[in-house]
Amino acid sequence: MLAAADRTALLDLARATVRAASTGALAPPVPAGAPALAALAGAFVTLRDPDGGLRGCIGYIEAKNPLHETVRAAAREAAISDPRFEPVTPVEAAALSIEISVLSAIAPAEASSVRPGLHGVVLSRGPRRGLLLPQVATENGWNVEQFLEACCDKAGLPRTAWRDGSAKIEIFTAEVFGS
Numbered sequence: 145m146l147a148a149a150d151r152t153a154l155l156d157l158a159r160a161t162v163r164a165a166s167t168g169a170l171a172p173p174v175p176a177g178a179p180a181l182a183a184l185a186g187a188f189v190t191l192r193d194p195d196g197g198l199r200g201c202i203g204y205i206e207a208k209n210p211l212h213e214t215v216r217a218a219a220r221e222a223a224i225s226d227p228r229f230e231p232v233t234p235v236e237a238a239a240l241s242i243e244i245s246v247l248s249a250i251a252p253a254e255a256s257s258v259r260p261g262l263h264g265v266v267l268s269r270g271p272r273r274g275l276l277l278p279q280v281a282t283e284n285g286w287n288v289e290q291f292l293e294a295c296c297d298k299a300g301l302p303r304t305a306w307r308d309g310s311a312k313i314e315i316f317t318a319e320v321f322g323s
Contacts, residue, residue: 146246146319147178147180150178150180150181151321153175153181153212154244155242155322157174157212157215157216158189158215158216158219158242158244160172161215161220162223162237163234163237164220165219165237166231166233166234166237181210182210182211182212183211184208185214185246186203186204186206186246186250187204187211187214187215187244187245187246189201189202189203189215189218189221189222189244190242190322191222191232191241191242192241192242192243193236193239193240194240196241199229199232199236199240200222200226200229201222201226202222202225202226203247204218205247205250205266206250211246215244223237242322242323243321244320244321244322245278245318245319246318247318248318250315251314251315254313255288255292255307257315258291258315260281260282260286260288260291261279261281262317263316264276264316264317265291265292265313265315266314267295267298267301267305267311267312267313268311268312268314269301269305269310269312272301274295274298274299274301276291277318278316278318278320279318293306296311
């Protein structure tokens with residue numbers, strides 16, 4: 145669990161990064177000092193408009209970089225590079241809510257182990273891969289089957305690919321917070 149001050153620092157960094165990206169400015173420097181922010185971690189940054197609609201979501205699954213660098217990179221990409229949306233404008237940036245999901249390690253799992261709302265899922269077969277964060281199941285009221293079918297959809301696989309054993313299922317948890 146991150147301390148409240150670490151969460152605030154990450155949210156401030158993400159917001160400053162989204163604002164900078166919306167104007168074409170360089171990303172702000174990462175905060176120094178907090179050991180939790182320097183730990184290697186995967187993370188996603190989700191942007192929502194004032195009505196709660198998705199405006200961007202990008203992240204990094206693997207813990208390859210310090211958490212503060214991962215959040216900064218994800219915030220920038222969510223603001224200007226999510227292929228589903230046009231880049232965020234400076235006016236929009238001021239009104240967006242930001243949610244950060246700090247990921248645990250990913251572990252192989254069977255479908256019977258998936259707990260919607262607790263686990264996020266990475267489902268893959270060959271080069272195709274789909275990922276859904278834990279909160280997506282809760283937001284949509286999905287059961288395990290619906291959650292895995294949605295993961296298959298995201299991966300571009302048949303909705304039943306999770307059942308036939310040809311798709312690899314991996315799970316993770318996330319510490320989710322926002323403003």
